[in-house]
Amino acid sequence: MNMTTQQFHEFLTQRIDLSKYTQVEIAKMLGYTKPNIISMFKQGLTKVPVEKIPVFARILNVDPTYALRMAMSEYMPGTLQAVEDHIGSLNSEGEKKLLERIRGKLSNGRDIGDAIYKDTVDNFINSLGQ
Secondary structure (H helix, E strand, O other), X not given: OOOOOOOHXXXXXXXXXXXXXXXXXXXXXXXXXXXXXXXXXXXXXXOOOHHHHHHHHHHOOOOHHHHHHHHHHHHOHHHHHHHHHHOOOOOOHHHHHHHHHHHHHOOOOOOOOOHHHHHHHHHHHHHHOO
């Protein structure tokens, strides 16, 4: 799974820099006593512990599932693949809402893969851009 060419620490750096919190405040919210850990995360010198990613994501106003998926695709791609193969894909809240809306429109039982929807779906996806 290739979420993006951006590395997780680069993504964190951007989000931290946009955050209303200082690195000292973020470190405290994550349960760290020394704020230099945040600098180490930003530089990619230390990986964010997976169990801290959901809290970190909420602090940075990022969907926790998106952040987990992004970090796991970099930190432990085999584990992520095993989870998704056996439990299912990890969907962010935004993706879940989009799926619900799509399912609501497909109440006639048609599959979104049906040819009748192909152009509509392709046009929608292309409209999202990068």
